Amino acid sequence: MRKATAKRKKKPLVMLEMSSLVVAGLTVPAYTAGAPEPTVGCDAADDAIYTSSAAAPGTPGQVISCRTTKLPHVPGNIPMNAWKVQYSSTNNVGGPVAVSGTVAVPKSEWRGPGPRPIVAFNPGTLGLGPQCAFSKQLAGEYQDAYEGDNISAALKAGYAVAATDGAGYLTGQTHPYVSGQDAGHTLLDIARAAPAVPGSGLDGKAPVGLWGYSEGGAASLWAAQLAASYAPDVKVVADASGGVPGDLKVVAKALDGGPFAGFLTDALVGLAAAHPQMPFDEIMNGTGKEAIEKAKSLCLVGTIANFAGQKVENYSTDQLSLDQMYALEGGDGTTWGEVVDRQKLGTGIGPRGSGAKYEIAFPVMQYRGLFDEVIPTETEDATRQAYCSAQVPTRWKTYPGEHLTADNQAVNDVVAWLGDRFAGETEYGNC
Structure with a gap:
């Protein structure tokens, strides 16, 4: 969901706590808020x-x-x-x-x-x-x-x-x-x-x-x-x-089966990575598993080219539509639809002092x-x-x-x- 180019000039494409941490050869002491920051x-x-x-x-x-x-x-x-x-x-x-x-x-x-x-x-x-x-x-x-x-x-x-x-x-x-x-x-x-x-x-x-x-x-x-x-x-x-x-549900509906369906494939993989408790890998068929691995290896141009026209229903063993996937529950009873809705912007917002969830x-x-x-x-x-x-x-x-x-x-x-x-x-x- 952004611009793509294969050249320098832009052209539109149709598209814990721990006692110490050893990093880059340095031992960096752990610290808490308010303590001096380590020298790196x-x-x-x-x-x-x-x-x-x-x-x-x-x-x-x-x-x-x-x-x-x-x-x-x-x-x-x-x-x-x-x-x-x-x-x-x-x-x-x-x-x-x-x-x-x-x-x-x-x-x-x-x-x-x-x-x-x-x-x-x-x-x-x-x-x-x-x-x-x-x-x-x-x-x-x-x-x-x-x-x-x-x-x-x-x-x-x-x-x-x-x-x-x-x-x-x-x-x-x-x-x-x-x-x-x-x-x-x-x-x-x-x-x-x-x-x-x-x-x-x-x-x-x-x-x-x-x-x-x-x-x-x-x-x-x-x-x-x-x-x-x-x-x-x-x-x-x-x-x-x-x-x-x-609103990712609105976006997903528009992308599914279209020329930019690769963005939807990336979204499926990305949200699954962020929410490993939700059903994903186990509902995928061979095509879906191949798509996941391919998506994880590609950058923007390859993503658009390889997934253009793909529909979500092609990826699962039960040929689930987006709406059917949204109904699937994780171990805690949360549905995929609820996970997607939590990403929606502009809800619970307000100016400073309003008492809104997001001031x-x-x-x-x-x-x-x-x-x-x-x-x-x-x-x-x-x-x-x-x-x-x-x-x-x-x-x-x-x-x-x-x-x-x-x-x-x-x-x-x-x-x-x-x-x-x-x-x-x-x-x-x-x-």
Whole structure:
């Protein structure tokens, strides 16, 4: 659910507690909130960034290992310092997980008020293969799909960028694709981790802007909803989310059997990875099992090409439709339908002090392409309306493109809008 390219230039495609932790040759003492953070040198081997230890540290945002890197897939030849990082986060049931990502800081002096702002960025759909990790693509190790223009624009504006790969790109793992809490946590935690990277020069009290499109748009909006309860120490001042698949049931119905059915296959695999207690592998037939393994090996272009036209009913022994799959129960009586509904954005939200489940203390920007052919516009519009109805200041904008081009059309507007929020300008929205 995002843009794809096979060349540098973007072109639309039709598409725990533990006493110590040994990481990258260093012994890092465990610590609790409020204790001094351990010192981690940024000279880890590349493999160490993508290898999970037996147990991740329990403090969200802790830097586990890091290494300096170059970002040849960020256009503009911007002087910067950049690092690959592995950091600690929390999964959807509260367990600690290690996650990979990228931190980049312009070498130019920050001349704005206060500390240099941080843009916490979540890419759109990359694919489930371990080679697809955003940090690997930015570093030029693999080239399939990336959002280098987004990163470039933020860096040119003088902002630091903390871009998460999302959970599940470490060796032997599966990305929990479209799992809302997993995504929101990993984005907030890389904002926590960025100032802890040795040599970054970033301030832990710097203003943070969240940003993402498509899968990334859902992730950044989930981060916005979770910020007050999960990361009150992170100074989030704004969120920009585009092409948002707000209601996965609406999206799944539109994708099933269509040209972008690969996104639905990834969603099945990702949600199963995030909810291992739910029936999945055991209901798959030979075609389904083959599809699962293939999906786990592919990046975006391959996912679209290999699964175009596939229907969910082809994957299970009982030829289950989406609605029939939603009715299946896990061991605790929870149905797949309930799991999917929990990923819906815009429910239980309200402004600061409202007492809502998800209090949002900052404005959001939402945007979409007028001719979006991947995410049904009805759910994008409904998410925007839910935010307006909840009285969360919301800036809404549409662009004359489809799903694959609208994000690029919005880049300069998003960076300018985030800049206004970093400068403290009030946003009342245009609901």
